[in-house]
Amino acid sequence: MVIFTLAAIFMPDPPPPLDDDRCGYAFCEVCTAEAPYACSACKTTRYCSSRCQNAGWRNHQRECKIHQKLHEMDVRIAMTRPKRPPEGICTGCNAQVGEGRRLAMCRECGYQACGSCESHHSRGTCYCPNANFGKRYCQMEPRWYHSNGRGRSYAGDRHPDPDALGGRPYPSDVYEPAPRACDSCGTVTRVFKKEYRDPWVWH
Structure with a gap:
């Protein structure tokens, strides 16, 4: 029993994988560098790399479950109409x-x-989770403030019309290869690839 307890102290469970989460300017929990990744378990603590996550895991492991519960509550509030x-x-x-x-x-x-x-x-x-005063987010270029007004950011498909926005056509490599139904409005069209839905790409 003592051996298992010591093993739990000196050999903690491996950290969960990191999520790519570029939600603005955040700093690494360990080295304070710019942190584009978040702990996939609690979605709160930020890291610049898996190396820093491993270095800070022993300290974060104690508070990770608390952050998970808080994150679940925030999501529940944001999703409640x-x-x-x-x-x-x-x-x-x-x-x-x-x-x-x-x-x-x-x-x-x-x-x-x-x-x-x-x-x-x-x-x-x-x-509204997918629109603002009737203007659908899927038909607009990604912006960080596109949300339901309660902390839940829009993360659905995007297929803005460059002509309607008064801009030049988007390069073909911005779009997925084949047309499909938009998961927000149902229109069958070419939608942006996942990486181009990130609002910080368009700054």
């Missing part, structure tokens, strides 16, 4: 809008935004 907001009150800043002022309203989820909140990157985001 909130109650339809009361009409006549800005959902973004909670200001009551009187006569002569308008509120933009999403027909699907009922989110309302006054003029200043409508142009804000977070308060102007409605609760």
Whole structure:
């Protein structure tokens, strides 16, 4: 029994694999370098490489399960559809809008935004997971603020129309080889490869 206990202390379980998670500027838990990877178990602790993950695993192993539970709670909250907001009150800043002022309203989820909140990157985001005030994310270039307004980022297919966006055609290597149905709107078209759905590619 003592031997097994000592083995558990001095030979901890191997760390889980790393997930590629380029969600902005994050720093490695061990060396503070830029960290494009996250622990695949807790989705929270960031590393620059598997070498640093191995070096910091003994310390992280103790807190990994706690981070897992917290991450699960965050995901559950983000996926829960909130109650339809009361009409006549800005959902973004909670200001009551009187006569002569308008509120933009999403027909699907009922989110309302006054003029200043409508142009804000977070308060102007409605609760719909795949669109914002009727504009579908799959038809837009990836942006970091494309979310359901509750911390859940959009991760579905992308097939923006370069002509509608007033830009040049995208290179052919940006797209998957064959057309298929978009997992968001169902349109059969050529969609972006997974690596080009990353919003930081388009900065």
